[in-house]
Amino acid sequence: MQLVKTVEWRDATVRILDQRQLPSELVYLECRTVEDVAEAIETLAVRGAPAIGVAAAYGVALAGARAAELPDGDFRTSVAGAIDRLRRTRPTAVNLFWALERMAGVLDRGSEPAGVAAEELLAEAAEILREDQESCTRMGRFGADLIEDGWTVLTHCNAGALATAGSGTALAVVYEAHSRGKRVAVLADETRPLLQGARLTAWELGNAGIPVTVICDNMAAWAMSRRLVDCVLTGADRIAANGDTANKIGTYGLAVMAHYHSIPFFVAAPFSTIDADLGTGALIPIEERSPDEVREIRGQQIAPLGVAVYNPAFDVTPGDLITAIVTDKGVARPPYSRSLRDLAEREDQGAGERAAGREGVV
Amino acid sequence: MQLVKTVEWRDATVRILDQRQLPSELVYLECRTVEDVAEAIETLAVRGAPAIGVAAAYGVALAGARAAELPDGDFRTSVAGAIDRLRRTRPTAVNLFWALERMAGVLDRGSEPAGVAAEELLAEAAEILREDQESCTRMGRFGADLIEDGWTVLTHCNAGALATAGSGTALAVVYEAHSRGKRVAVLADETRPLLQGARLTAWELGNAGIPVTVICDNMAAWAMSRRLVDCVLTGADRIAANGDTANKIGTYGLAVMAHYHSIPFFVAAPFSTIDADLGTGALIPIEERSPDEVREIRGQQIAPLGVAVYNPAFDVTPGDLITAIVTDKGVARPPYSRSLRDLAEREDQGAGERAAGREGVV
Numbered sequence: 005m006q007l008v009k010t011v012e013w014r015d016a017t018v019r020i021l022d023q024r025q026l027p028s029e030l031v032y033l034e035c036r037t038v039e040d041v042a043e044a045i046e047t048l049a050v051r052g053a054p055a056i057g058v059a060a061a062y063g064v065a066l067a068g069a070r071a072a073e074l075p076d077g078d079f080r081t082s083v084a085g086a087i088d089r090l091r092r093t094r095p096t097a098v099n100l101f102w103a104l105e106r107m108a109g110v111l112d113r114g115s116e117p118a119g120v121a122a123e124e125l126l127a128e129a130a131e132i133l134r135e136d137q138e139s140c141t142r143m144g145r146f147g148a149d150l151i152e153d154g155w156t157v158l159t160h161c162n163a164g165a166l167a168t169a170g171s172g173t174a175l176a177v178v179y180e181a182h183s184r185g186k187r188v189a190v191l192a193d194e195t196r197p198l199l200q201g202a203r204l205t206a207w208e209l210g211n212a213g214i215p216v217t218v219i220c221d222n223m224a225a226w227a228m229s230r231r232l233v234d235c236v237l238t239g240a241d242r243i244a245a246n247g248d249t250a251n252k253i254g255t256y257g258l259a260v261m262a263h264y265h266s267i268p269f270f271v272a273a274p275f276s277t278i279d280a281d282l283g284t285g286a287l288i289p290i291e292e293r294s295p296d297e298v299r300e301i302r303g304q305q306i307a308p309l310g311v312a313v314y315n316p317a318f319d320v321t322p323g324d325l326i327t328a329i330v331t332d333k334g335v336a337r338p339p340y341s342r343s344l345r346d347l348a349e350r351e352d353q354g355a356g357e358r359a360a361g362r363e364g365v366v
Numbered sequence: 367m368q369l370v371k372t373v374e375w376r377d378a379t380v381r382i383l384d385q386r387q388l389p390s391e392l393v394y395l396e397c398r399t400v401e402d403v404a405e406a407i408e409t410l411a412v413r414g415a416p417a418i419g420v421a422a423a424y425g426v427a428l429a430g431a432r433a434a435e436l437p438d439g440d441f442r443t444s445v446a447g448a449i450d451r452l453r454r455t456r457p458t459a460v461n462l463f464w465a466l467e468r469m470a471g472v473l474d475r476g477s478e479p480a481g482v483a484a485e486e487l488l489a490e491a492a493e494i495l496r497e498d499q500e501s502c503t504r505m506g507r508f509g510a511d512l513i514e515d516g517w518t519v520l521t522h523c524n525a526g527a528l529a530t531a532g533s534g535t536a537l538a539v540v541y542e543a544h545s546r547g548k549r550v551a552v553l554a555d556e557t558r559p560l561l562q563g564a565r566l567t568a569w570e571l572g573n574a575g576i577p578v579t580v581i582c583d584n585m586a587a588w589a590m591s592r593r594l595v596d597c598v599l600t601g602a603d604r605i606a607a608n609g610d611t612a613n614k615i616g617t618y619g620l621a622v623m624a625h626y627h628s629i630p631f632f633v634a635a636p637f638s639t640i641d642a643d644l645g646t647g648a649l650i651p652i653e654e655r656s657p658d659e660v661r662e663i664r665g666q667q668i669a670p671l672g673v674a675v676y677n678p679a680f681d682v683t684p685g686d687l688i689t690a691i692v693t694d695k696g697v698a699r700p701p702y703s704r705s706l707r708d709l710a711e712r713e714d715q716g717a718g719e720r721a722a723g724r725e726g727v728v
Contacts, residue, residue, distance in 0.1 A: 220558035222583035222616025226681035254584025319588035
């Protein structure tokens with residue numbers, strides 16, 4: 005399957021697919037400054053928690069490359085400033101902070117001269133990208149076991165290749181099930197206000213030859229009651245230690261509806277999405293975005309000028325509404341406080357044990 | 367409160383507010399033929415179950431006025447053809463069929479000459495409009511008792527003055543609560559695909575001085591979990607004998623969410639919305655509309671060209687998820703098979719008994 009590249013390093017430039025233009029146009033932004041990258045994240049030219057992490061890492065690498073000729077002190081100040089700027093782009097997805105921590109760790113090594121440190125930063129960003137690709141593949145393999153032949157999967161927003169540097173989170177599962185020969189179809193919520201489902205998920209799945217049908221967000225419950233949905237499968241922007249999951253606004257409502265209709269509700273996310281420092285989802289900061297995202301659609305006014313709007317970009321689904329969380333280390337089941345911790349501990353045991361088959365459902 | 371006129375008879379023309387242009391422009395269609403009226407209903411220039419009934423009644427009156435000079439046989443054929451044409455405009459709202467039945471009843475009187483029959487048709491349409499206005503006022507009075515001071519009401523689509531010839535169904539309740547001095551605010555779902563909430567409800571409430579905040583449909587569950595919603599209040603397009611309620615797509619999901627959050631879910635509709643011939647909501651025909659309503663927003667493409675779409679215009683909320691149904695004859699409570707029948711019997715007892723106070727909750 006030929007997947008589109010969301011973030012790429014080319015000729016000392018961070019090349020970012022401008023997802024705001026999809027599906028009408030395939031346009032790349034050539035980011036030459038940290039500010040370019042920060043704005044691409046803020047304006048959702050690049051979105052999806054893992055892709056944001058990769059873009060931010062390359063943003064730091066870009067700052068390093070541009071400061072590589074400076075004296076070491078100035079180099080460090082410049083890169084630290086870039087990390088600071090990128091940290092202030094979006095508050096909810098934890099992968100952003102996780103990736104920036106890794107980049108800060110490389111900077112903290114204090115390698116000299118600056119040119120060497122810059123190379124190290126670039127290598128770390130490339131490693132984050134590579135790990136994300138591998139992580140997608142692993143999530144796909146673990147998750148595909150949960151999908152039965154003939155199922156229709158309802159998904160929300162875009163948790164596909166466009167949200168990562170690889171094959172996606174939730175959609176990696178769909179792609180892998182499909183490649184195993186399972187017949188799988190997708191119902192894609194359009195996902196207001198920014199329509200990532202209608203614009204991105206429908207486009208991406210169509211390209212991949214997966215049958216996809218778009219619905220408005222408010223049609224999901226009716227589709228469930230008509231037995232048009234076999235499971236719900238979404239990505240995640242941050243997962244607390246108890247499994248509470250922040251994801252695109254609307255996810256929580258789907259979880260409530262799935263619960264009412266006894267339909268399994270799955271989340272797929274790389275382990276970097278889990279914020280073990282947060283005991284519960286109540287501690288996850290929720291970004292509220294501009295009212296104009298709701299008042300206007302692609303520049304067209306759709307509500308009275310100046311009308312009050314509530315526009316939270318995310319919501320939090322309690323762990324007890326989630327049937328399973330698919331990660332790149334295996335599938336966690338409730339209670340998540342235990343199963344996510346067990347998966348986390350597996351981290352230190354290395355690939356040897358994984359190969360020995362001691363991985364999978366916790 | 368100055369309310370906008372949705373449907374009006376003027377100079378042998380049915381004047382219909384073109385709600386597709388709101389909130390940007392206040393434009394009236396001058397319908398001079400039955401086909402004009404039928405198209406206004408089909409394209410949702412006029413929408414809302416009660417308003418559709420009034421518009422259809424005037425459509426028949428228009429056919430009568432245009433055929434008033436014809437021989438009696440031709441007059442009857444022409445008017446019967448108009449009724450037939452209007453019957454095929456939209457399948458779900460029962461008020462349409464109810465209003466056309468009343469007009470057919472007047473035609474069946476067989477008054478002669480045609481000019482007299484035409485006058486009778488016009489008088490009947492005017493009576494349907496007058497009754498609708500009175501019905502709105504009565505729903506407002508009954509329903510306002512359910513709304514507590516300081517509440518925020520979540521509503522869906524537009525069940526306001528724009529959906530009727532009077533002050534609305536659900537919003538009549540809000541207007542009456544407001545006029546009694548209760549502090550009441552409204553959270554308006556934008557209501558994709560045609561955005562009646564963002565375009566119409568927000569506009570109408572803003573004009574009336576009621577605090578209104580617009581949200582996307584997928585934000586409702588999160589708003590409930592954050593305790594931003596005290597009750598849900600919607601209109602209805604058809605109500606079965608057991609209380610199962612067809613209304614704008616998305617209503618059912620709201621009922622499921624309200625149930626999960628223990629928030630009261632109210633429906634307001636005139637008694638003409640109740641279809642006692644249907645035992646359950648499973649028998650209500652659900653209109654599916656064009657995929658382009660979802661693929662495009664106000665002419666802007668928002669999904670891949672030709673992508674598959676599921677676009678049901680309505681859903682059915684089971685009576686057991688509805689806390690109360692506010693009608694123009696009183697408030698029905700579960701079990702609805704009994705309470706709606708009791709209210710129906712009240713019909714024959716006349717205004718005297720109502721004045722004596724033997725009305726209200728059943």
